[in-house]
Amino acid sequence: MRSASADPTTRERIRDAAVLRFARDGFGASVRSIATDAGVSPALVIHHFGSKDELHAECDERVLAEIRAAKNETIDELASGQGILHRFAAADEYAPMLGYVLRSVQDGGPVGRTFIEQMIEDAVGYTKHGIEAGLIKPSRDEAARARYLVLSALGTLMIELTLNPPEDPSDIGGMVRDFLATSYLPMIELYTQGVFTTRRMLDEYLLYVPDPPQDPAAEPPSA
């Protein structure tokens, strides 16, 4: 991006080392540690990227590009929102990417943002597909539900990881597997049958807030 016909090897080695270190230690990781990982002097890192922030930005672009590529590869493998997590768990090659994304989500960085937006967008498509196939119940606000499902899944994973940090941060596939081992049953149970026996709380809320904030196709039931 920066220089048209750039060096192929050293620059990329530094960038990849940075992605890895950022994924493991967060974006507070020092330039010196990245340089050591790449087998290079700290000065060279700055010489190639100008500053740590620009290195960070380039790592962001790189990870987003990898995500796009990975998604295009497996575009029709996935059938539901948590299918993505299974996909991650199955392929350890995506481990640095997931770690990087989670760090970026935690920092509110642009990668986390766009990643989440993409996941939500995908989830909207998946749920729509599932509804048409008769597998998923329609929601009163599809956009809000897709957003909630993605945020809750990602949030649960994040808290689980900060609460029980894995011994080997590179084994993110194992992390996701552990996460699913403890959370999959309650999640799937919740998705299948809910928790409430009555519609009371939902109806009370619907009475209180008449219409969903989506496209106003239906009339508000009261007031």
Next chain:
Amino acid sequence: MRSASADPTTRERIRDAAVLRFARDGFGASVRSIATDAGVSPALVIHHFGSKDELHAECDERVLAEIRAAKNETIDELASGQGILHRFAAADEYAPMLGYVLRSVQDGGPVGRTFIEQMIEDAVGYTKHGIEAGLIKPSRDEAARARYLVLSALGTLMIELTLNPPEDPSDIGGMVRDFLATSYLPMIELYTQGVFTTRRMLDEYLLYVPDPPQDPAAEPPSA
């Protein structure tokens, strides 16, 4: 804790300022900024608490004590897990506490840990009560479900906050209210009716992993 008959005012002022700054800026907040907030020199902070880590620990104790007190006050007001969030939203006095807790959860600190453990413990009680009252469906693994519900609620809130950081970090009540405004409907809808129309995915999982990791009262259905 440190000195038996300590000064009542200045020390507490520093501690309270630290809780607030930690809640707003995270635990990376500098000793100098805390000292400025308390209208005091940085050296005095160290003089009173020994080190930043000890100050952090004392803030942890303080917040946990406040939480305990607040919980005892409103012990029977709450009827469900998300009732706690409503309670928070209703009373802005708890704003610094919630901010502090969320920061601590994000850092995997001891306050976040014990807070989550307490929330899970409470959730177990609430769900048990709800089941006996016929309002909540029993789960195949009550402990896992309670844990999942707490983690997902907290995780969703955390991601929402890092994604859309509020202009005024002190107005945590408003933050929670905003959060509920976008997430309450999909959450309550999910809790009421689930998302799946069939039991297929749940049954497949139950077939794959025979018995819940709880107390082995029931026989595994196969193998």
Next chain:
DNA sequence: GCTGGGGCTGAACACGTGTTTAGCATTGAA
């Protein structure tokens, strides 16, 4: 051969951090 240029480095700089130390000012007691 030489020569120049670029990848690369060691050493330093500027700055922010937590912490220490010497000492100020005020206050209560002898």
Next chain:
DNA sequence: TTCAATGCTAAACACGTGTTCAGCCCCAGC
């Protein structure tokens, strides 16, 4: 009044950070 203790601070220290700079080495081109 004098002394000592206490609450408190300004200044400095040690360290880690991102970054800069002068100059190394190696290799392509003449």
